[in-house]
Every structure is written in C-alpha cells, then in structure tokens.
Amino acid sequence: MKQEYGYKEYDLVVIGAGPGGYVAAIKAAKKGAKVALFEKDKLGGTCLNRGCIPTKAYARIAEVYDILNRAFEFGFDIKINSFDYTQVVKRKDGIVGELVEGINALLKANGVDVFNAEAKVDKEKNVLFGENKIKAKNIIIATGSSPAELPIEGINSKNVMNSDTILEMTSLPQSLCIIGGGVIGMEFAFIMNQFGVKVSVVEMMPNILPTLDKKISSSIKFAAQKRGIKIYTSSTVERIDEEEGGGSIVTIKSGENIKRIYADKVFVSIGRKLNTDIGPIAELLEFEGKAIKIDEHMKTNIEGVYAVGDVTGKMMLAHVASAQGEVAVDNIFGESNTLDYMKIPAAVFTEPEIGYFG
Template sequence: MEIEIKIPALSDTMKSGRITKWYVEEGQYVEKDSCLCDIAVNKVNFEVYSDYEGIISKIVCPAGSTVEPGDVIAIVTQSEEVKPSATQKEIKYEYKEYDLAVIGAGPGGYVAAIKAAKKGAKVALFEKDKLGGTCLNRGCIPTKAYARIAEVYDILKRSGEFGFDVKVNSFDYAKIVKRKNDIVGELTEGINALLKANGVDLFYAEAKVDKEKNVLFGENKIKAKNIIIATGSSPAELPIEGINSKNVMNSDVILEITSLPQSLCIIGGGVIGMEFAFIMNQFGVKVSVVEMMPDILPILDKEVSSFIRAIAQKRGIKIYTSSTVERIDEEENGGSIVTVKNGENIKRIYADKVFVSIGRKLNTDIGPIVELLDFEGKAIKVDEYMRTNVEGVYAVGDVTGKMMLAHVASAQGEVAVDNIFGESNTLDYMKIPAAVFTEPEIGYFGYTEEEARKKFKDIKVGRFNFEHNGRAKTYGETEGFAKVISNEKGEVVGVWVVGSGASELIHILSTACQEGVDAEALKKAVYAHPTRSETIMEAVKDIFGESVHKV
C-alpha cells in the first residue's frame, strides 16, 4: 500500500516552511523513526521523522520547496497496514522527570540549559516564542545590525576625507531589513543546533509552574529537580492618551518596518531611544527625543551623557529634556502630533511615526508558584547564587530586576547552574561591562564619577581624549575620551569610555578589575601601538599624573 507523508504543524505559529535537506532518496528503504528531512520554519530547523517502515517510492517536494501543514511531501510504499502519518520527532508529552527545567530560551535560559547539559544533566527547555529571546529577535542583534549599516553609510558619505570620490544618494531599506533578518535567522539556527548537539529537550510551549513545582504546558506536565525561571521582559505600555494609535511603535514594531518615516519622535532618551535616534538620524530621518529626566542617558556618568547630547544635537537630533508627553493625536495627513510639557510650557511636535522606548515590564506570570515566591518590587527576589526563596527554584535575567542586559542574563544562568551542581559561584555586578551603541559608542562599568565622589573618601580621575590617539586619527574618528576612576585604596571603581570602539575597549579594564588588578598594576601594562586601546593606557597613567601624551 502507498502512504502519504504529510507535514504536521511543527510549531504553534507555523504557516509554512521550507524543506532545506532530504536525508533519503527515492527507492530507499526506511525504518520507522528514520529522519526524512529538515524543514526551516521561521528560521528554526525541524527534523521530520517517519512513523512507518517501507520504500520511499516518491519524493513529492524536493529540497527548496515551500510547504504548509498538511502538504504531502513523500510517498512510502509498504505491504502492511500501519498507523498514520509522519510527525516531527517531538518529545512525547507523558509525565517525565528532568534534572533541570528552564523556562524561557533567551540568553539566560538557553545558556543555562546548554551548560547544565554539558555537565550531564537531563534538561528540558521551554520557549513560547522564538529561540534567543528579546536580545536575538527584537533587541541586541537587530539593533546592532542596523547600527553597523548606519555606520557604513556614514563612512560612505564622508569618503572624501579618505580620498575617494563616492556619491551615495540612496539606499534600499528593505534590503537592510532583510540583512538583519538573515543575521537573526543564522544565529537562531545556531542556537537550535547547539541545543540538539547537547541533548536538550526543547518544547515550543508556554510553561507555567504550580506550587508543587510541576512544569505545566497545555494539558501536559513534567517534573524537574530544579527549575530556572528565565522569562525575560516585554515593552511596557505608558498611560498616555493616544499611545495605541496606528503611528505609535514600541521596540518590537520599529525593528520590522520596511520603509523609513521622514520624521520620528522618540519618547524616552535612555539607551534604546538614543541608539535608535542615532541610527535613524544617519538614515536621514528627522529625529526628536523627549526625555523626562534633566538629561538623556540619565543612568550614565553625567560627563558622558552631556557629551553624547552635544554630539546628537550637532547632528541635528532635537532633544527635549525635563519634558513629559501629555498626548498623541493623529493628523488627517497621516502623521501625529505629540504634545510635550516642560513645566508650564507646552510644545507640539509633528512626526510621521512615534517610537516609545520607555520601560520594560517583567514577565513574572509563570503560574501558581508566583504566590510562593518573594519579590523585590516587581522583580523576583534572588540571592547572590540566583536562588529564590523556594528550594530548587532559581531565577535569572530581566525577571530578577538586576542589570537588564543579555550578557548579564547569560552570566546569571551560568551562576545558577554552577550552584545547582554545588560549585559556588557569584557575580560582582559593579565590574560587569555594559555598552551603548550610539555614535560614538559608550563602554562602561562601575560607579559614575558623581557616585564615586559620594561613596569614597578620596578619588582620582584619569582622562585621555581620542583626538590625541594616533589610530583614532587614522580612522577619522577622534570624538570622545576615556575616564578611569580609582578610590583611596588604588582600586579602579569606575571606567567610562566614549569613542570609536568603546564597546570593545571597555573589556580591557573590566576583565582586569574582575581579577582584582589595581590601578598601580594596570599602569605598568604595555599596549600595542598604534591602537585605540592606548587611550585606556593613557587614562590609567593620568591617575598618577604620568600620561606621556597629555599636556
């Protein structure tokens, strides 16, 4: 008899997929549970297995074909009556026990899952959306893909400085978006491959945890000796009249637009808001930024924030600080009017689109176990080992309310796994670096200069400007400075770098300081010449008044 091999719904959101590879040929005998082919769905690869044995008499859809659930992809010929259709080789949803269940496959969750599996644990990983979480799909990677293209565009526009006569009058934004999507897709497939290689059982399902620490998904459940909550955060909604109008975008939506507005009003001058302000400005969009605090990037060192503000304004970005948005009104011509209040003054800003980049809400709706967990504000309370107050339950990433950064979530995931395995491990958050991808970039860790002056009896501050660095001059990127702060003990307690390559340079000192290296030892380090890292060297030496290239 002939049996049709049909495509099942391989994920909750599957509308179609593409066959990327066949593992069998026509005329080949296959056993039950043989892998037939790979299908890519939303940039994630799934393996399709057969529930039959028999001869592949026909491959209906060759590699490269686009298929939908229910489509026949192959014909198997056999002589016996057998049970129906091929399915994805998914985990059977009977009650199972695991060493570790991880809820959320973002940078905290998938790293924890892989690390635990490498240590020999039987791991279940749950994801209701896409592998990689916000960082990979709607955050770090997409925005940096855009930032890089904006950087290249800027270099092309000023190519005359380097002796070229290049005219760049336009760009194809749809291709820019495609490049971003391709990068995200490749990295997603990489995570999927790592999970498979390490034997992690991946469930595409929304998971909840009950008070008995069962992990529930749909009508199914599993039990795990330990649970890591890594459910992340989502864009917050503001109580502003008109916030839900058609022209208003959050950080998820703005990454998916395929054409640029002529003008954009950004509500929120924090990290995300200012990164997009520079990106859109480079692409020729008229940008306005509204920030409630007295300055943009309010959590950063004041000197750094003021420096970036001056550069932004020099490039034509309009900035309104100490201001709040009262309402957003749609115009008949399709744009919006953003009403902004500063004290008693009212200003109305016209923009084709409005981007809301204020705040994140923590995804702590994880089931009945929430009633047992202790909270600090809206964040799940954890100790230095990432343990909650419920035995065997850990939390990492944004839901802990610590540093809401992807690399911090990953580090917390590793700390949690180490402690699950009895290997004591903690993090010193003051020595973890962070980066802001404005133009120029910012890299930093530790205290701001203002905080350091309040906390310590005596501080010393070393500075060095990029304009005096030979390599920065060759790049044509001389804006910025490095600032190193030490306390009365000679410990480096804060480093702030704003300039070309700052996101990479910051690791020179953050790594050293994590290992307890003090300023006296750091000043003896020898740096290659000519490199931008010499700005760090000179700033450290300036603490002692020993910077050779500073007047």
C-alpha cells in the first residue's frame, strides 16, 4: 500500500546508515538540509554491528583473559576458576547496543528522517522503497559491502561461518580453521587463540596480511606461531567436509601437497563484495571494476549522485567512509573539498598491534 513519508522531496537522501551514511546525514542536517536516511538493517552498518566495534570488544576481553592467565609472569598468584563466554557476548552486545542508541539519538536531535527500509534508485533519481517514492535533489550511495563467498564444495555446511555469523556464536569451539589470513582473519586468529581455542589459518598468498609490508607480516607470523597458531601460506582450500561426529575436515593444497585440517568450526574471511545493487540507476553509473567510480569530490558520473564508503572500492575502513561522507556533503553545499588517502591512519588488532598510514 502506498503511503506518504515525511517530505515529498528532500535536499539529500542517503542510502545506508553505516559510518559513511549517518555521518553525512548528520552533517548535512546541521547545514540546514532536509535529509532522509535509509537503512534496511541496523543503524551503524557493518562496522558498528558486525565489524570494527564488536571485534574490538572481543579483542579487549581476550587480551584481559590472556593477561590474567599469565598473571604469574607479573608476580600475581591468580587462579581463574571459570570462563563464561556468554558474558563476553553479553558485554559485546551491550557496547554495540549503546552505540546504536547514540547514533539514533544524534539523528533524531538533528532532524534526520530515518527510514528502516531497503531503498532503490530509478533512472530519474527517484528513491523507491516498497510501493513508495520520494524525490531527492542529491543522493549519497553508502550501501557498503558484505562478506565474500568462497566457491567451493561444503562452503554452506553448518560449521562454516563468515565475519557476520562468527559474532553470533554463543559458545567457543575447541578448534577453529580460518580461511583467509588478511586483517579480519588474523585479528580473529589472535582473539580466539587468547580465548584458548586451537587455531589454524590458511592463506593462499605467500604471506599473511599480504597488503602490508613484508617485515610486518613476518613479525606477526612469528608472534602467531609462538602462541601456537598454525599458519599455512601459499595454500588453497579444495573442499570442506562435515564429520559425522561433528566438526569439519578442511582439505587444503599447497603445490602438489594435500593436507587435511580438522576443526570444530570454520571461519571464512576472504574479503568483501561491494553492495552495488541499488536499482535501475546502476545501469547509468560508471564503475571501476566492481566499485562505483567517483572523482575526488565523491561525485559519480551522474549529476547530484555521490558515493562513499566500501562501495567506492577505496580504503575499506570505517573512518575513511566517514571522511568521504563529510567531503561529499561539503561539495553538495558548494564547498570544494577532497580527501588525501595517503594521510589515512589504520590499525590491525593482532598481538602485537599494528599501526600505519598511507
């Protein structure tokens, strides 16, 4: 059924309420614009609900647990009688929930109209949701990305998780095989290891953390192996088979060598796919590979249409999306602004942690 929502025309419609979208919406509203923000899931996007924030909450808790287990090294005689993982999950959920409420309050305080709906855009720049349609003078596409899938046999078995579903675990496995030794994979490798899980990592490239400096990669590999994390580089996954008694066998290949790894759970962390299914307007947009092509002002090839965040294929980091969102809004309001990606800091929450920029 058709309904009237808010205004018939907005100065700005933002699609996606992740760190790029909600920051842009709030900034535009502060400048006096009438803004609509669409989100089909939860405010905060992947970073807040299934990415940066929950994983860093886990990383901190795992660090504390690890320190307590090594308290004797610091002169303390501490005995840990029990470990309640459900309390860990509860704390993570509490942190996430509090931050989501904070974003909701900020949006409300700044007069942003929030629609909990999936929005598409037609070729006339109308924003469609359900049977409803609104017009927008400007549009920011901030639809983010989703976990990439590995096209192998057994990938959909019950023991296999991605970066979304691993955060839904209510108990810890005894063993975990991580497919993908990038940033997300290695962060979880250390987190789970500190929680006492037996961890194996399979990476198809010659080095883990392949996008970083080789010396850094080697240092983290050494630290991981010292903690008992098994690393298999230059290895591809052939298949995943469920065991009758539970758990899975992950068959990997390195050159001519075949190895089978048993694990209670398998975590697939091989990167992200861009969410570019935004409706008929996608047929008019220019792409660079699978990413929406933007200029230095976050403009697409269509007048009045901007894109920010993962969907642009730039640095896929939450604070980059936020910065892009601010740049896009500045340019919508006639304030020429750009973003220097060489000055963007980043971090990897392994043990030790890594910090870099550029």
